[in-house]
Amino acid sequence: MKRVARDSEASARRVTRRALLLGGGMAAMFAALGYRMRYLGVEQADEFRLLAEENRINMRLIPPTRGVIHDRNGKVLAGNEQNYRVVMTREDAGDVETVLNRLSHVIPLTRSDIADALDGLEKNSPFVPITVKDRLDWEEFSRVALNAPALPGVTPETGMSRVYPRDTDFAHVIGYVGPVSEKDFEGVENPDPVLRIPKFQIGKIGVEKWLEDTLRGEAGTKRIEVNHIGRVMREIDRIEGTPGADVHLTVDAGVQNFIQARMGEESAACVMIDVTNGDVIAAVSSPSFDPNLFVRGISNSDFRFLMDHDHRPMANKAVQGAYPPGSTFKMVTALAALEDGAITPETTFRCPGYYDAGGRKFHCWRRGGHGPVNLERSLMESCDVFYYETALKVGIDKIAEMGRRLGLGQRHDLPMSAITEGNMPDKAWKLERHKAEWRIGDTINASIGQGYVLTSPLQLAVMTARIASGKAIKPRLVRAIDGQEVPVEPAESIGISTSNLTAVQGGMVAVMNGKSGTARSSRIVAEGLQMAGKTGTAQVRNISAAERAAGVISNDQLPWNRRDHALFVGYGPAENPRYAVAVVVEHGGGGSTAAAPIARDALLRAIYGAVPPLEAYPSDQRGRMESLLNGLVLRGDDGRLPPASDT
Structure with a gap:
């Protein structure tokens, strides 16, 4: 009988120790769980609220700034100017026709603009943004930004656009840029990814074409977060690209x-x-x-x-x-x-x-x-x-x-x-x-x-x-x-x-x-x-x-x-x-x-x-040459023609 009593006592002690260990472990687990719940529910509330709204992280290319072309004296022949534009991403827009219709009530969009946008959205991947309209003025740009909540997948952006300040003077030498076409990819095994950006422009003729690789530069990247309706919530990070090289020509x-x-x-x-x-x-x-x-x-x-x-x-x-x-x-x-x-x-x-x-x-x-x-x-x-x-x-x-x-x-x-x-x-x-x-x-x-x-x-x-x-x-x-x-x-x-x-x-x-x-x-x-x-x-x-x-x-x-x-x-x-x-x-x-x-x-x-x-001309020609030379409409150093009243 004494042995039975001793065995019962030892068993009770073992149960008590196990209970204490188990209880302590459970308490520690609940404490950790509570801390984690507080961390997730309070400290990370905003982050998870965004995730709860089905936010996504998109990677987008940043077009590089094109190199500037100068004459032999440093005068700009081909430069860049700020350009306000509106882009749309198909996967964020949902019903693209409805969104485009709404957008047409915010800024002027022609039937051709809408048709081009639909065609671009259809031909490109759902996550690739396409330009709906560019060269907006500040008022139009602002209206798009204010109406962004009602325009899923639509983003107002600023970028750079090519400009030729001396227009007709160097058209045949410099050439011009234009959107990338399928013909531009012919014979190119590994085209630069930036060329896939809809309406991205490259040189078509002249110096712009033959020095394209020099002038284009390298694209940068940015990661942005968009919510379930396609609105950009924030830019997470950005890696700037490399601008194209500036070129000085021999021309005057x-x-x-x-x-x-x-x-x-x-x-x-x-x-x-x-x-x-x-x-x-x-x-x-x-x-x-x-x-x-x-x-x-x-x-x-x-x-x-x-x-x-x-x-x-x-x-x-x-x-x-x-x-x-x-x-x-x-x-x-x-x-x-x-x-x-x-x-x-x-x-x-x-x-x-x-x-x-x-x-x-x-x-x-x-x-x-x-x-x-x-x-x-x-x-x-x-x-x-x-x-x-x-x-x-x-x-x-x-x-x-x-x-x-x-x-x-x-x-x-x-x-x-x-x-x-x-x-x-x-x-x-x-x-x-x-x-x-x-x-x-x-x-x-x-x-x-x-x-x-x-x-x-x-x-x-x-x-x-x-x-x-x-x-x-x-x-x-x-x-x-x-x-x-x-x-x-x-x-x-x-x-x-x-x-x-x-x-x-x-x-x-x-x-x-x-x-x-x-x-x-x-x-x-x-x-x-x-x-x-x-x-x-x-x-x-x-x-x-x-x-x-x-x-x-x-x-x-x-x-x-x-x-x-x-x-x-x-x-x-x-x-x-x-x-x-x-x-x-x-x-x-x-x-x-x-x-x-x-x-x-x-x-x-x-x-x-x-x-x-006039002294360089024969004396009998000076009167005629004076009239001829005075009648020439010449550009100033800034490339601009004089006002009509001065000509």
């Missing part, structure tokens, strides 16, 4: 604007190159267009106007246009023959007004002929027969070789769109292209820049710079990227003897300053600033024998599109060349009357760094 905004204004309504092009290093100082194509229209969304009527205009404002004639160079090509024929030894500067041919090649007459522009002509006079008075004779002595292959040495028949590497190679034909080219043998008539036509020969204003400017310098000048358009100068490779000798270059240069000086020079009326009289040049006229129609016998119809009696192209190439100052220039005026008639005056004024603007002084 003042010179470009002056030439653009000087050309007026002509369908024309002008390229100016620094002879010392190949910098493109100006590349003008007229008429131009406003690239801001494309950034903002060009209307059908505006686009139709640009496409239907007979002067082709959308075409970049400076680098894309391919024209017969006419008599501006005569220096190529002359240098080929001089280098080959086929002629010397003293070689003389008699010009009776035509050249008879096996019974076929090839006429000189002067019906009665020039009589005995040597090299200098042939350039000064632009005698055609001298070059017919010269070309047949040297042959087309050597002429073509010289043309290529001077920069013709090749695509120059610049960040611009649709740069043409032109055409520098030879015997092999015709056989391959036309399956036909080269003929004497082909050589005669090519000798004066007609027939199969095609050149662009850019190529003609390069040719002129090489003749002026004796070096293989290469054009360049980019001067610096993010403050780092782009190195200039020293130009090598062009490989033409100094005496032969001097002979041709002398003929070009005579063109401008000789008593019978074809461009004498466009000479510069300021001391030390004489220029050298060559006029050209390129036929765009055939002249029949009957018309020639009766008298060739003058250009001003023909419809505009049947008139000859007017060309001019030149450089200055002649004694110490700094700038080379080429001008083409489509259907302008004679190069001496339509193209040379523009080139002369452009050279003076570059040399003086301001509107040319």
Whole structure:
């Protein structure tokens, strides 16, 4: 019995200890649970209330700020401006049509705006925000923000939009940006994710396109929290992107604007190159267009106007246009023959007004002929027969070789769109292209820049710079990227003897300053600033024998599109060349009357760094030039045109 009592006592003690341990554990557990409940229910109440409302965390890309494009002097050619916009996210909006209908009562939305928004929402992932409307004013932006609770999935945002402060002046050089299209993804294996942002804009033509990777930068990211109706509750964190690199070009905004204004309504092009290093100082194509229209969304009527205009404002004639160079090509024929030894500067041919090649007459522009002509006079008075004779002595292959040495028949590497190679034909080219043998008539036509020969204003400017310098000048358009100068490779000798270059240069000086020079009326009289040049006229129609016998119809009696192209190439100052220039005026008639005056004024603007002084012009022209120069509407340093009352 005593043993039973002892066992009962021990058992009771064990039960008591277990009860105490169990009770203590339960008390500790309830204490921890209570603390956790207090933490969740009091300290984290706001956080869990948001979660209870079905909030979500979204990751969004932050478009990078596009790099700014400047001219050589730091003037802005393409910049960015603040843009207020409204975006919508499909997964947060619910019934998107209902939300868009509500939004249309807050800000003006056209049927096209709504249709574009619906299309974008349908094509893109539910979590990708699409731009419904941009370029809102502050009042519209504020109304959207105030009505946000009634507009699930709709968010007002601020961003940057591209702007071109000098609009028409650099449209063909800079180009413009536009929304990414499916065509932009062709051939791209791993496209930048930022390109998937609806209505994200990239370069479409010109520098904007060819330096896209440099200008775009890298996108940033942000994490935002939205509630169950799609309203943004807060931004959790943000990682800023990397802005695009700023680019400085070689062009001079003042010179470009002056030439653009000087050309007026002509369908024309002008390229100016620094002879010392190949910098493109100006590349003008007229008429131009406003690239801001494309950034903002060009209307059908505006686009139709640009496409239907007979002067082709959308075409970049400076680098894309391919024209017969006419008599501006005569220096190529002359240098080929001089280098080959086929002629010397003293070689003389008699010009009776035509050249008879096996019974076929090839006429000189002067019906009665020039009589005995040597090299200098042939350039000064632009005698055609001298070059017919010269070309047949040297042959087309050597002429073509010289043309290529001077920069013709090749695509120059610049960040611009649709740069043409032109055409520098030879015997092999015709056989391959036309399956036909080269003929004497082909050589005669090519000798004066007609027939199969095609050149662009850019190529003609390069040719002129090489003749002026004796070096293989290469054009360049980019001067610096993010403050780092782009190195200039020293130009090598062009490989033409100094005496032969001097002979041709002398003929070009005579063109401008000789008593019978074809461009004498466009000479510069300021001391030390004489220029050298060559006029050209390129036929765009055939002249029949009957018309020639009766008298060739003058250009001003023909419809505009049947008139000859007017060309001019030149450089200055002649004694110490700094700038080379080429001008083409489509259907302008004679190069001496339509193209040379523009080139002369452009050279003076570059040399003086301001509107040319009247003292640079012949005295009998100063009254007319004063009226012309005062009538030009030029931009200020800020890129703005003067008020209408001041013009």
